Amino acid sequence: MTESRPALGVGMVGYAFMGRVHSQAWRGVGAVFDLPVKPVMAVLAGRSAERTAAAAATLGWAATETDWRRLIERDDVDIVDVCTPGDSHAEIAIAALTAGKHVICEKPLANTVAEAEAMTAAARAAAARGVRSMVAFNYRRVPAVALARRLVEEGRLGEIRHVRAQYLQDWIVDPDFPLVWRLRKDKAGSGALGDIGAHIIDTAQFITGQALVGVSALTETFIRERPLAEGASGLTGGSRTGELTGEVTVDDAALFMGRFDGGALGSFEATRFATGRKNALRIEVNGSLGSLAFDFEAMNELWFCDAADGADAGxxxxxxxxxxxxxxxxxxxxxxxxGYEHTFVHEVKDFLEAVAAGTDPTPSFEDGLRVQRVLAAVEESAASDSRWTAV
Structure with a gap:
């Protein structure tokens, strides 16, 4: 049978955790959704030739490169998927957009507001030439979260008054957990705040349709020195019982209050020190006509309260x-x-449909910049004794 759909070659940079889930999405999306284009897993880029080749063979990529610049130059790449640590997002994404490649970039969009602004400017210029971009906030694609957004849009909750959002994990509670890149500010930008706090900021703004305009925050680093991760270089540190260690330069937890532009009040908590919580992204929204609640650890459920039920409301x-x-x-x-992996399939499906239709996918780089500005305001507030800080 002749394939009538146009093919779009995908080049992905990075093959670790995010690279694996993105690869599964690219592999499987066409088997589930009737797409207007056919994604082709053309090339995978990573720094180590041996490890990149092994990852490509496992994950289903046809070719490899050890320099992301070479990936962007290839004629068989139409889409660049950025799955690297945050310190390289801006350079890769801007180069790809300038070269006329569509871009999907992992969150948070960048490590700084300045980088996110530069990326957004490049995305606007590229969109004028028909080149599309999207930031990968995958939790928007949880069916229950998308349904929550629909209920708010339909007015089922009435006037939104309160938002409570948490993202609770426990994977670094052990003080012997090594100093991986996510615990280094030069690589990750921030800690729990940017890694998982970015998700609840975007999820809250997505569901409510409102933007945060001011915050008051606290951050804390509970364990300030950790064993060096295997292969770590260029780090300074001390020793702990004869073990080489390095300084943790990001937050372990972030708490903040916020106000939305529609008048709602919000409370936010992001921590990787919630012992017993593995991936608990939780959000509750209270309105004048009803409420909704969601917890990703029960991701196929949405809890809804309709005040019209009167005395029986619950x-x-x-x-x-x-x-x-x-x-x-x-x-x-x-x-x-x-499950978790399906959110990335939905993300890729929406991205490909937008590219094929010549429309801008969401969340846009502009949406990513909006989250980045909230992250910066939280850091600024926490550094100034929780002073109220405008976004």
């Missing part, structure tokens, strides 16, 4: 697996839940 569980629910109808029969 939260009821919606199992978000019905054909009419966002994304869910493309998968399994009702009641057969989805």
């Amino acid at each position: 939260f009821r569980r919606i199992l978000v697996t019905e054909p009419e629910h966002p994304y869910a109808g493309a998968w399994w029969p009702p009641g057969h839940g989805l």
